[in-house]
Amino acid sequence: MSTTVRPGTETAWHGEDVTIREVLDALEAIRARFACSEAGDDEHVHPRNCVMTLISVTPSEADELSAEQTTLLIGREHPAQAIVIREEAPVRGHKLDARIGTEVQRPQMGCPTECEIITIHVGGQAADHLAELLDPLLVSGVPTYLWWLGTPPFGKKELLDALRICDGLVVDSARFEEPHRSFHGLSRLLKVAHHRLGLADMQWSRLRPWRETIAQFFTPADRRKFLSGIAEVGVDYAGEGRGNRIAAALVTGWMAAALGWKLKRAAAGPGGVVVAHYEAGARSVEVAFRSVQKDHLAPGELSAIRIAGASQGTTFRLTVQHDPERRAAQAEPAYRTLHPTEGEDDAGFELAERRAEWHRDVLHENIESLHHTATGDPPGESRPKRPVVLSRDRRRPDSQRVLLTMIEIGEGAPLRHVQQLDREDEVALLLDLLSTGTHDEVFNRSLAEASALVDRF
C-alpha cells in the first residue's frame, strides 16, 4: 500500500498484512498522543469531537483518492472518522493493508480536532464481510454513513450485510454502470434493507435546485390552483437512451408522487421523444422526455423542464433551463492526475502528458461510441465497468452555473428569473445529503415512482 502521494493528511501509521485489532491499537495510540500533546499543563485533555463515521467503498485507486480528498474536506469542517475501503485481488494468507492519515484542525473558536482517515485495502472473503470488518472501528453514539462510489452490488447479500451497521447509504445513480438496471436495484433496496436505513442519492441532491424552482412557482396562493391544471410537462436531458433518462425519471417521479398522478403508459413518440401518460384525477398529464445534444452537460443531466397548463381560464407556462446561454468552463480533467510523471524531469512529464492525452482522446472524448461498439449495448444503457477515468468528469464543478426561469401567466409579459446552481462537487453533495440524515421520505416516494416509470421505458 502506498503511503505517500496522499493529499492533505500526514501518515500517522501504516501496516501491511495486519488485522483490525492492530489498526485499533494504532488508532488508540494516535488519539492518546494527540490528546496529550494538545492539553496544556494545567488542563485536562480536550474531549474528542466526532459527529459521524463516514465509510467510503471505492472501486478503484482514483476513487480511493477522491474519497480521501472528499472526506478530508468534510472533516475539516465537521470532525468525523473516515474509513476508506478498497477491494484488492486476494493473496493467500494475506490479511489487510491499512493506513491512518491524520490532519489537525485548529479552529479560531474551540478546541483543536484531529481528522482521521483510515484507508483499508482488503482482499478475498473478508471484503464480502464489511460489517464484521468495520464494526469494531465505528464510533459509538454517532451515525454511520456508507458512501458507495460506483455501483453497489444490488441484490447481493454482501451489500445487505454491509448495510447492517449503517444508518444511511449514499450512492450516485449518475455513476451507475448499468443505470437502468442499477436504478431498479436502488429502488428495491427500500423494501429489503433494514427499516432504519436512510437512502440518499447524489443525483437527487443535484435535482434540488430544479425541485425548488418548480415548487417556488406554485407557492404563491394565487398560483396554487395551477397545480391541478398542469397538462403538459417536457423534460429535456443530455445523452441518448433510457440509461440517460434516470434524472428525468426522478424529477417526474417526484412530481407524480407529490401531486398524486397515476402512471398509465409510456410510449415512444415522434422524433425520438418518449411520452409518459399520467392520470391526475379526471385529467390526464402528458410528460415528454426529449434527448438533446448539449456538449456542456454530462450524459443524463437535465437540460430543461417545461410545465404548462391552465386553471380557471388562466394559462401558465413555467420554463426552467439549465445554463442556457453559456458553456460551462471545463474543469481540469481528472485523468491528468491519474498519471504519475515517473520522474521529475522533462521526459517524465512528457510521458505522463502523452498518456493523459491518450486517455482524453480515446477514453473520454469518444467514450460513448467506443463503449457502444465494445459492448453492443444501446446508447445510455451501460457505462464502463470501472469508470476510473470518467468518474470525475461526469460532473463538472462549475460554480458559475445557473438556472434560468421564464414565467408566463395569462396575457402578462414573461418574467425572467436567474438563480445560481450550488456547487456540485462531491463534498457539497455529500454535505447536503448528510445534513438531512439521509432519511428523506420524499426521495423514497419519488424513487418508487421513478422506478415504475423507468420500467415502462
Place this chain on the structure above:
Amino acid sequence: MKVQEAPNPLAEGLHDYRVADPAVMVIFGATGDLSGRKLLPALYNLAKQRSLPAGFAVVGAAMNELTDQAFRQLAGQKIHQYSRTQPIDDRVLAAFLDQLFYVKVDFSKLDDFRALAQRVRELDNTNHIPGNRIFYCATPPPTYQTIAVQLQAAGLNTGEGFHRVVVEKPFGYDLKSARDLTQTLQKVFAEDSVFRIDHYLGKETVQNILAFRFANSIFEPVWNTNLIDSVQITVAEDIGIENRGAYYDHAGAMRDIIQNHGLQLVTLTAMEPPLAFEANAVRDEKVKVLRAIRPLLGEDIEQSTVRGQYVRGWVLGEQVPGYREEKNVAPDSQTETFAALRLFIDNWRWAGVPFYIRAGKRLPKRVTEIRIQFKRPPHLTFGRDAMKEVDPNAITLRIQPEEGISLKFGAKVPSAGLRIRSVTMDFQYQTSFLVEAPEAYERLLLDCMIGDPTLFTRADEVEAAWQLIDPIEESWRNSRPPLETYPAGTWGPPSAAKLLQADGREWHRP
C-alpha cells in the same frame, strides 16, 4: 376569518424550503448604515440560496437624489464589502441588482410617498406581484411614526395582498413612547403585520435555547428551583460606542441591551414549554415570564441594580478613551455603559432563583452567554477534601462567540486516592453540523416575507419589558444607585461583583 392555505405539496421535503410569495420590499433609509451592512447583503444571500421568489423586487427609499442605476451601484459596493458569503457571485448579484429600484422620499412629503406608490404599482404589473408589500424602516426610531402615517395617507397600506411593516429596536424610549408607537403602527397595520426586529432572536444559538430545553427530555426536569441555584446572563462587548454616541448617550446599556436582548434571553431561559413552536404560543409564554418578574421598586433598585460608565483603560492590548471622551457624548454624561441587575421570577418554577443580568461596553471581551448554575449535592459523599476542586454543576449556553453548550460536572482524578475535579462536556455548534448557519438578518427577513412572526417581538412583550425598566430608569435619574466608573477592559464597577457577593455567589468569568 383567515382561511388556512393548503400546503404546497411540491415543497414537502425541501429542507430549509421557506419561499415567500413575490413581493415588493421598500427599504426606508436604503442608503444608510443598516441597509448597507445588513439588509442588502442579507437579501443578496437569500437570492444566492434561491430563497427569493421570481418577481421579488426591492425599492430603496431615502432622502438622497439617486437613480436606479446609482442605487444599484451603491448596493453592489455594500454587498461586496459586507456579504457573509465571499467571493460574490457576479451572476447572482447582477440578477439581484436588476430587481433593485430607487425612489427619493422625503418622509415629510406626501407627494414623495405617492410617487413611491406609483412605482410599486408598476412593479406589481411587470413582476406578477399580487400587491404584496413589506415596508422596512431602516431609519432612526423617531421616524417610524411619520413613515407609518405617510404610508397610510398614500394608500400604501391597503389593497390586495399583504402589507407588512418592519421596525428595529429600540421600540420606544419608555413605556409611554412604546405605547404611542404601537398605537400609531396599529392604526395603519394589523398587529400581525407589524414585525419588530430584535436581531438577537434571529441567531441560531438563541433559537437553540428552545430546542435544547424542549426537544430533550433530560434537561427540563431539572430546570427549576429544586435544582437550579441561580442563572447568570452576560452580554459583554469589547467595543465602545463607535459612531453611535448621539443615540447611545440618550439610551444607555439598560435601554440598548437589557430592555430587549437581555430580557429576551431571560424569557427564553425561563419560559414554560409552549404548545407548539408557533408565533403566538411562543410569545404568550414569553409574556408570562415578563409579567412574573418581580418589579424592582424603591429601595430594591438600589440593592439589586448596578450602573457604571467606563473610563480610559486597556482593551485587547490597546489603550482606549473613556466614555465621556467619545464623540457626541456629553462631557458630564450620566449615561451608563454597564448595567447589572438581580431579578426574581415569581412563579412556581423559579421561586427563589435569582437571575443576574449584566451588559456593558468596553468589557474585556465580546461574549454572550447564559449560565445555569446548579445547587451543590446535598451530601458530600466523598468528603470535603476530595471535593475542594469541584465547582457546582453548570450548563453554559454560549450564544456568541464559540457558539455551543457545555456541561460542567465532577469526575474522579486518576490516582490511587479519591479526588474529584471539575471537567467539561462540550458541544460546539461550529463543528457539529454539516450546514452553515445563516446570518440573523437572513433568517428574519425571510420570516417576515413568509409572514412568520415567531421570532419577532409582540406589542405586549415590548410593553411588559418597559414596565420593568421604567421604574429603574427613573430611580437612576435620581442617582439611586449612583453611577460608578470602571476602567475599560474590566468586568464593570466594583458593585457588580458585590451584587453577587452579597448572595454568597460570584460572576462566572466567561
